[in-house]
Amino acid sequence: QSALTQPASVSGSPGQSITISCTGTSSDVGGYNYVSWYQQHPGKAPKLMIYDVSNRPLGVSNRFSGSKSGSTASLTISGLRTEDEADYYCCSHTSSSTRIFGGGTKLTVL
Amino acid sequence: QVQLQESGPGLVKPSETLSLTCTVSGGSINTYYWSWIRQPPGKGLEWIGFIYFNGGTNYNPSLKGRVTISVDTSNNQFTLRVSSVTPADTAVYYCAREGRPYDSSGWFDPWGQGALVTVSS
Numbered sequence: 228q229s230a231l232t233q234p235a236s237v238s239g240s241p242g243q244s245i246t247i248s249c250t251g252t253s254s255d256v257g258g259y260n261y262v263s264w265y266q267q268h269p270g271k272a273p274k275l276m277i278y279d280v281s282n283r284p285l286g287v288s289n290r291f292s293g294s295k296s297g298s299t300a301s302l303t304i305s306g307l308r309t310e311d312e313a314d315y316y317c318c319s320h321t322s323s324s325t326r327i328f329g330g331g332t333k334l335t336v337l
Numbered sequence: 338q339v340q341l342q343e344s345g346p347g348l349v350k351p352s353e354t355l356s357l358t359c360t361v362s363g364g365s366i367n368t369y370y371w372s373w374i375r376q377p378p379g380k381g382l383e384w385i386g387f388i389y390f391n392g393g394t395n396y397n398p399s400l401k402g403r404v405t406i407s408v409d410t411s412n413n414q415f416t417l418r419v420s421s422v423t424p425a426d427t428a429v430y431y432c433a434r435e436g437r438p439y440d441s442s443g444w445f446d447p448w449g450q451g452a453l454v455t456v457s458s
Contacts, residue, residue, distance in 0.1 A: 228399060230381065261443050261444070263445070265382075272450055273382065273445075273448060274448075275444060275445060278442075278444035279442065279444070316382050318384070318444070320441075320443040323398075324395050324441060325395055325396075325397060326372070326384040327384065328374075328381060328382040328383065328384060330381050331381040331382070
């Protein structure tokens with residue numbers, strides 16, 4: 228199974244909004260509302276930010292939001308802060324009941 | 338709250354079998370799916386496979402039958418084995434709990450802190 232497609236990097240200034248895309252197929256992203264997003268700071272374990280396309284776990288800022296259109300899911304971060312600088316990964320359930328991650332996106336807050 | 342901790346050798350020789358155990362504390366291993374995920378140095382995340390508390394499993398087809406995951410409900414642990422390892426299997430290995438009870442929708446929370454396994458002679 229090939230990784231979901233994410234941009235290698237995105238950047239934004241403090242206070243701005245950015246969106247990270249995650250493109251798959253009808254066998255994964257497009258076929259299920261089971262997309263999740265993770266934030267990973269260097270040397271740390273990933274942290275769940277969004278699950279089931281658009282749900283936020285308790286404790287995650289409402290500056291983080293998720294959506295999906297067809298086979299492309301998106302993570303939007305509004306009101307960028309320096310602490311948002313990290314790697315972000317999407318993940319989807321697949322038609323084979325496996326899970327597949329995106330290649331990851333490095334967010335730089337300028 | 339539930340916490341996960343990986344344990345096992347940090348160095349494995351090529352062609353041998355990598356073995357890691359994840360110990361679950363603060364909650365029961367029952368009713369959930371439990372996954373292993375790895376991350377080679379400087380690279381992205383790769384899902385390895387999951388096990389359900391009743392022993393049902395599913396694996397990443399790209400690992401070509403080298404992976405086995407087992408569960409020990411009496412000790413609240415699950416174990417990963419990867420056979421015939423090569424340097425390409427060098428990675429930080431994470432264990433994680435999936436989603437909601439009885440649910441295999443594939444989101445991971447919480448995660449263990451990760452264990453670096455190096456494959457080298």
